[in-house]
């Protein structure tokens with residue numbers, strides 16, 4: 001397979017495989033920059049195995065199509081699509097399963113490094129990209145893939161075994177797993193060892209439970225941005241953990257019983273205490289006393305309870321008075337269940353709701369108190385609670401937070417973890433050698449919340465889905481269930497109660513719904529090793545991509561409404577983009593249902609998916625489209641607009657060339673702003689397109705480009721770009737500019753490409769940074785080379801620069817001498833690692849990050865990249881933010897202006 005120092009690597013593409021030329025050292029499974037992969041629910045599973053890490057099964061490989069074809073497809077009949085392995089925590093009450101799945105070579109698929117020119121790729125490798133990558137992961141390049149979290153009741157261990165078998169998880173030994181060995185923790189690792197051997201033919205490799213809990217908690221706190229949160233008086237607040245200041249902390253795991261572990265570092269811990277009064281006690285006693293059928297029913301009925309009917313309050317003892325001398329109010333619980341003693345009533349005469357609440361408060365306060373005493377004993381300020389007793393239940397969390405705050409007089413803080421019950425299973429999973437997952441950090445993890453999967457959010461609802469059709473059928477079922485999920489649950493708060501010296505907590509919002517699945521806020525964790533923080537961010541710690549804070553309710557409501565009202569138009573376009581057949585209509589319908597369910601969920605529980613910003617909402621919409629296999633909804637529109645704009649380009653370039661440098665620069669910036677009007681994501685713009693052709697709208701928009709713009713730093717930019725008035729040579733040319741481009745059509749062709757050309761003319765190397773995956777009408781990195789090739793036909797500067805940059809590999813350019821090659825600045829393209837109209841600079845492709853060194857100008861274009869996100873972001877180099885505001889509210893809010901106002905914000909590099 002080797003040819004001339006290159007080998008042809010196989011790039012996976014929807015069951016077929018494409019041949020692509022790569023440099024020999026470029027390992028296909030580790031080196032490509034990978035856009036955040038999309039989640040599409042459930043997939044076929046693997047029965048193949050590999051010794052250390054997944055390998056491709058090339059047996060029976062055959063070329064499909066013509067052999068003359070430059071990149072013929074190869075069919076690998078024996079290559080399984082999915083490669084997985086797993087670990088379990090076999091607890092007293094629940095079995096927790098964490099499994100890893102990876103589509104074979106998926107990560108090379110989307111990028112295939114097509115966007116990165118061969119020259120740039122070589123450059124990246126020469127800079128030690130590959131070695132750096134290996135070093136970063138301790139010699140083991142980690143695998144991109146997905147972590148799934150699922151749980152089962154321990155009494156239904158057979159369901160768990162069925163699940164493992166149906167997904168064939170036990171047949172894979174990827175990630176360093178040994179033949180037929182499964183990592184397991186919890187008491188069941190001993191108890192069920194024979195059963196696992198018998199049913200799965202696998203041996204259980206027992207991992208220490210405490211060690212696993214600690215490893216799981218440390219991983220989550222390091223690798224997931226919105227993992228830990230506080231919950232006080234009904235308010236949930238995510239806490240950003242400073243990794244350098246994490247230890248020591250107290251980990252309180254409330255499972256059937258309770259363990260309290262003092263954690264001092266990775267692998268450094270001591271179990272300092274525990275209590276046998278735990279989740280098992282609550283569920284066991286609760287079941288006995290209330291006849292509840294499920295744990296969730298018990299929790300749910302507690303919400304309608306009044307514990308003063310069961311508990312003895314201070315007021316009951318003191319004749320309705322407070323015991324003020326020691327700070328106890330009349331409503332404080334003096335003795336849990338104490339009132340029952342004096343009432344000679346049978347159990348049937350007590351309300352089960354009241355019993356459930358008394359019990360919940362008794363157990364929660366008691367655990368809170370023991371936790372506090374241990375924190376005090378060891379001088380620990382932070383207490384993290386894990387274990388499934390918590391169940392994301394607002395009242396439970398409030399009760400424990402209240403206890404900790406009360407007893408510590410506000411000194412110690414109770415925090416909860418979104419993956420509460422999965423700590424042990426995750427820790428066991430991390431014990432597989434050599435996959436390097438434990439080194440992952442937050443920027444390499446992207447959590448997704450697929451709708452069309454029967455085992456999302458930790459629960460199993462049905463058998464695995466094997467194809468898209470199954471997924472759509474599932475979606476129909478899910479939504480009828482989803483009506484329940486999204487309907488608000490009436491919450492009645494208990495009356496006057498209290499306990500042990502503090503008043504009752506106020507759980508204003510209640511996150512437990514009638515459908516238990518909704519309460520567990522865990523998604524599928526996508527591990528994308530090739531994402532990195534953008535090195536030119538001034539301060540990654542304080543960087544916040546989102547401009548608008550959606551924790552404000554009216555903001556959230558507004559944007560949720562905008563997304564709902566834009567939905568029908570989007571579905572119409574999506575369906576049309578794939579032929580509008582009855583099958584596609586069904587798919588569109590399923591997408592609409594799924595996305596509506598997301599919106600409804602968020603309306604009801606804003607923190608359901610972690611800290612929410614507009615960027616996340618817009619990305620979720622794109623992910624949801626991908627989940628239902630809509631590839632590129634605006635493809636036809638994009639192509640049509642590119643072609644129409646290309647016709648105008650030669651005249652525009654001639655016009656620009658007739659201007660002197662500063663007038664030309666102004667015309668160029670005006671051009672970018674005017675052309676940014678072509679945005680199919682904005683409701684107002686879509687309305688506008690109904691009344692004119694592309695060219696009419698472009699002309700109209702250009703004519704309106706009168707300065708001053710609402711934000712107008714043009715003079716300062718122009719000053720930075722000054723040229724010698726006699727020679728026309730720039731005084732301080734930029735070395736390398738990264739242009740983050742936005743929309744297709746006029747935006748790229750008549751706006752950004754002419755600006756790129758100007759920079760090239762000034763001797764600046766230009767890199768066009770575009771999306772890895774399609775989103776609305778944004779141009780993608782894969783599309784750019786052919787657009788540039790078309791533009792280059794009208795412009796020698798573009799042609800030479802693009803040829804020098806390796807973009808026009810197919811063009812034989814006889815005019816380009818070796819001297820030219822050396823002198824012409826490069827024009828290249830790089831993908832940003834994203835599939836959304838916004839950009840989060842904490843997570844960009846490694847190729848983009850590797851270009852930071854010589855970059856001294858960043859241009860962010862468009863509303864998504866420069867306004868919704870990054871409007872306030874600071875960079876270590878010059879930055880120019882250009883956008884037309886196409887939403888009235890945003891205009892009022894961030895620039896105190898109106899729709900169609902423009903932003904030209906220039907922030908020169910701060911001189912140190």
Ligand SMILES: Nc1ncnc2c1ncn2[C@@H]1O[C@H](COP(=O)(O)OP(=O)(O)O)[C@@H](O)[C@H]1O
Pocket residue numbers: 090091092093094095153186254255256257278279280281282283295296386387388389390391421
């Ligand atoms: N669906 C459920 N079934 C049983 N118990 C549940 C359920 N959901 C939450 N719980 C609570 O979680 C506890 C088990 O927590 P977990 O962290 O899984 O511990 P263990 O490893 O001991 O099973 C139970 O005792 C109960 O209080």
Ligand SMILES: CC(C)(COP(=O)(O)O)[C@@H](O)C(=O)NCCC(=O)O
Pocket residue numbers: 562566618676678679680681682683684742743776837861862863864865868883886887888
């Ligand atoms: C999705 C967008 C950010 C894309 O804008 P762009 O980055 O292309 O300028 C923008 O169209 C948007 O915010 N749309 C939703 C708001 C609306 O319909 O008014």
Ligand SMILES: [Mn+2]
Pocket residue numbers: 679681742743776777778837862864
């Ligand atoms: Mn756009």
